[in-house]
Amino acid sequence: MPWLSSCCCGFSVRTGTRAIAILSLVYSVLGLLMVGTFNIEKDKLLDKPSHNWPNSPSYQGGGNPILPTPEWTFGKETEGMTEEELKEFEKKKRLELIMTVYAVSVSVNFLVSLSLLAGVKLEKRWLLVPWISWNTLSLTVSQMAVFYAPNKVCVLL
Numbered sequence: 232m233p234w235l236s237s238c239c240c241g242f243s244v245r246t247g248t249r250a251i252a253i254l255s256l257v258y259s260v261l262g263l264l265m266v267g268t269f270n271i272e273k274d275k276l277l278d279k280p281s282h283n284w285p286n287s288p289s290y291q292g293g294g295n296p297i298l299p300t301p302e303w304t305f306g307k308e309t310e311g312m313t314e315e316e317l318k319e320f321e322k323k324k325r326l327e328l329i330m331t332v333y334a335v336s337v338s339v340n341f342l343v344s345l346s347l348l349a350g351v352k353l354e355k356r357w358l359l360v361p362w363i364s365w366n367t368l369s370l371t372v373s374q375m376a377v378f379y380a381p382n383k384v385c386v387l388l
Contacts, residue, residue: 249351252362255344262337269330273323339365 238247343365350358 245351248347248359252344252348252351255340255362256348259337259341259344262333263341266330266334266337273327336369340369 236244238244242250343362346358347362350356350362
């Protein structure tokens with residue numbers, strides 16, 4: 232059975248895999264820092280709009296929402312709110328949901344990247360499988376999101 236001995240501009244497969252694992256770990260750490268910063272500063276970020284681009288008519292679309300709507304997700308916390316306050320509340324909740332999903336995603340990416348790095352260090356090929364599976368799933372979900380809702384992303388925010 233032939234083995235691949237070099238890749239990545241002449242570097243060994245082990246070196247290339249180690250570089251990919253380290254870059255993936257760095258991405259995960261930066262993503263978690265971003266989510267942490269958002270959670271610390273979300274009151275300041277969400278209360279002060281900086282631009283009017285999400286409210287322009289070209290970004291407002293009709294149709295079915297991608298994320299849950301207030302009719303069935305929010306209960307007593309929305310009672311007595313005006314329509315404008317309800318829209319702002321809904322926008323904040325959607326952004327929090329997106330950031331939560333992103334935090335889970337980068338956390339899993341961190342773990343599978345550690346698995347990849349451990350597989351290189353311990354020379355265990357099967358530790359590569361979680362990384363391959365996760366990246367396949369991530370790419371598939373990303374492409375489905377792009378094909379399903381190319382114009383609806385801006386409506387969420």
